[in-house]
Amino acid sequence: MVKLLELLGRNADFTPAELSAMLGKSEDEVKKEIEAYKEQGIIKGKKTIIDWGKVPDAEVRAIIELKVTPKPETGFDETADIVMSYDNVESVYLAASSRYDLIALVKGNTIQEIAEFVSKRLSTLENVIGTATSFVLNTYKQDNEIFGNESDEEEQRSMIL
Amino acid sequence: MDYSRLLNNKIQELKPSGIRKFFDIANEMDHVISLSIGEPDFTTPWHVRQEGIESLRRGRTWYSPNRGFAELRSQISKYYARRFNVEYDPDKEILVSVGGSEAIDLCIRAIVQQGDEVLIPQPSFVCYEPMTVMADGTPVIIRTKAENEFRLTAAELEAAITPRTKLLILPFPNNPTGAVMRREHLEEIAKVIEKHNILVLSDEIYGELTYGKQRHVSFADIPHMKERTIVVSGFSKAYAMTGWRLGYALGPEEVITQMTKLHQYAIMSAPTTAQYAAIEALKHGDADIERMREEYDMRRRLIVDGFCKMGLTCFEPEGAFYCFPSIQISGKTSEQFCEELIYAQHVAIVPGTAFGEYGEGFARVSYSYSLNHIKEALARIERFLDETK
Numbered sequence: 001m002v003k004l005l006e007l008l009g010r011n012a013d014f015t016p017a018e019l020s021a022m023l024g025k026s027e028d029e030v031k032k033e034i035e036a037y038k039e040q041g042i043i044k045g046k047k048t049i050i051d052w053g054k055v056p057d058a059e060v061r062a063i064i065e066l067k068v069t070p071k072p073e074t075g076f077d078e079t080a081d082i083v084m085s086y087d088n089v090e091s092v093y094l095a096a097s098s099r100y101d102l103i104a105l106v107k108g109n110t111i112q113e114i115a116e117f118v119s120k121r122l123s124t125l126e127n128v129i130g131t132a133t134s135f136v137l138n139t140y141k142q143d144n145e146i147f148g149n150e151s152d153e154e155e156q157r158s159m160i161l
Numbered sequence: 162m163d164y165s166r167l168l169n170n171k172i173q174e175l176k177p178s179g180i181r182k183f184f185d186i187a188n189e190m191d192h193v194i195s196l197s198i199g200e201p202d203f204t205t206p207w208h209v210r211q212e213g214i215e216s217l218r219r220g221r222t223w224y225s226p227n228r229g230f231a232e233l234r235s236q237i238s239k240y241y242a243r244r245f246n247v248e249y250d251p252d253k254e255i256l257v258s259v260g261g262s263e264a265i266d267l268c269i270r271a272i273v274q275q276g277d278e279v280l281i282p283q284p285s286f287v288c289y290e291p292m293t294v295m296a297d298g299t300p301v302i303i304r305t306k307a308e309n310e311f312r313l314t315a316a317e318l319e320a321a322i323t324p325r326t327k328l329l330i331l332p333f334p335n336n337p338t339g340a341v342m343r344r345e346h347l348e349e350i351a352k353v354i355e356k357h358n359i360l361v362l363s364d365e366i367y368g369e370l371t372y373g374k375q376r377h378v379s380f381a382d383i384p385h386m387k388e389r390t391i392v393v394s395g396f397s398k399a400y401a402m403t404g405w406r407l408g409y410a411l412g413p414e415e416v417i418t419q420m421t422k423l424h425q426y427a428i429m430s431a432p433t434t435a436q437y438a439a440i441e442a443l444k445h446g447d448a449d450i451e452r453m454r455e456e457y458d459m460r461r462r463l464i465v466d467g468f469c470k471m472g473l474t475c476f477e478p479e480g481a482f483y484c485f486p487s488i489q490i491s492g493k494t495s496e497q498f499c500e501e502l503i504y505a506q507h508v509a510i511v512p513g514t515a516f517g518e519y520g521e522g523f524a525r526v527s528y529s530y531s532l533n534h535i536k537e538a539l540a541r542i543e544r545f546l547d548e549t550k
């Protein structure tokens with residue numbers, strides 16, 4: 001049931017008891033389903049959402065678009081394989097837009113480090129015919145969480161009954 | 162200067178909403194988790210907001226007709242027929258108001274005069290009693306009971322009726338208890354109403370927010386009751402549109418005509434921008450209602466389950482977005498309980514007594530908050546109970 005996944009996606013800390021209450025199922029059912037999802041590789045693990053922008057001396061992040069010549073048999077997979085093998089690459093997506101084919105989210109200690117990574121490692125790959133790098137200046141929202149200064153919106157609301 | 166001699170006595174004697182003090186505490190504290198708010202935490206669906214914006218872009222910034230735009234009244238008429246099976250003539254039986262709140266005020270003022278008794282089941286929303294007083298009526302409070310799942314029973318109603326009774330307020334689905342009246346319960350009420358010549362103000366503002374298989378039944382849908390009923394509803398809860406201030410009254414032409422006169426003189430017309438947005442909501446908003454309702458339902462299950470496991474008995478609320486757990490095992494009054502809870506664990510809930518003295522022993526807990534928020538609040542309440550055992 002997708003609803004279960006959706007709830008876990010919102011908060012990995014929901015207990016089977018809470019999930020069973022919300023979904024109107026038994027706790028055992030919920031536990032079994034979670035196990036099944038893990039076995040099928042649908043549930044991959046859990047992490048903490050961090051607003052890196054607020055951490056002093058935190059790492060730099062960039063979105064790198066890659067224009068790739070597809071191979072007859074493997075398409076973009078081969079290049080994607082290489083790109084994702086680097087530890088500083090956090091995510092890789094196939095986009096297949098008219099401008100770029102792969103999108104990689106990359107982190108580094110400094111802008112220079114990322115620039116060097118792109119020019120030495122990525123743009124030199126055999127099938128990569130172009131790259132465009134955008135540095136992340138500020139994160140407004142990530143993984144459904146809204147970042148930035150906690151707004152005063154709440155206080156503007158009236159305490160009504 | 163002595164204002165007290167100049168001001169209306171009735172209004173000076175009116176109690177300010179008892180909850181103020183409580184919110185003041187909450188506002189001064191850091192990291193308060195509130196479960197106290199009485200409005201949707203959702204924002205108005207984007208397509209609805211867009212129509213409001215579009216109307217401004219086109220410069221539609223004038224008054225509307227007193228009763229509200231004809232297109233809106235026609236959509237309200239279709240909506241009530243579609244969702245609740247009652248038909249109203251858009252030209253004669255519908256008045257668009259500034260929230261359900263204004264419609265309640267107009268309705269009471271159009272009906273009640275000196276010495277008339279108005280039956281008000283409590284615990285219930287805070288406005289019926291003061292509005293009755295301001296209209297020179299006499300509020301007669303009927304206590305609804307936990308053992309009846311906070312429904313109004315025919316016997317309780319019958320016992321409260323006197324020759325001076327003019328109006329019954331029927332506040333279901335109920336704020337703060339979450340109680341609903343099913344068709345069979347309404348039919349019992351209708352039998353009593355029919356024996357006496359009285360009118361009914363049915364506050365159905367939470368009509369879209371009921372859970373389980375049975376949908377809300379409008380009192381006007383019970384045979385012979387339409388001619389005696391003024392239905393009040395609005396956009397605030399169903400479409401998460403509280404700030405737009407838009408509601409409506411549906412009822413017999415004779416009553417709506419009088420209410421319209423008052424509205425015309427006191428208000429002129431409901432907000433124009435909101436009316437354009439509301440037309441969109443009624444035309445294309447059914448799916449939004451469903452989406453929000455499903456989300457409330459999950460929260461409801463989580464919170465009721467949480468309270469039951471803590472030993473705070475909580476009858477299952479089937480409507481609105483509140484639950485009303487009994488706090489009697491704590492041995493404290495509602496106010497004490499809520500005050501200590503906010504000081505100890507920084508969780509704000511509302512003492513049941515804010516909704517009438519019969520709310521004593523209970524607290525209103527709103528689940529119009531995200532699941533994560535509710536999870537954290539429940540954990541804190543549990544800690545509070547453990548520590549004060």
Ligand SMILES: Cc1ncc(COP(=O)(O)O)c(C=O)c1O
Pocket residue numbers: 160161199259260261262263286332335336364366394395396397403406407408
């Ligand atoms: C039972 C009940 N009726 C009416 C209202 C008034 O709603 P509005 O004036 O926003 O339509 C409220 C608001 O909280 C309510 O709880």
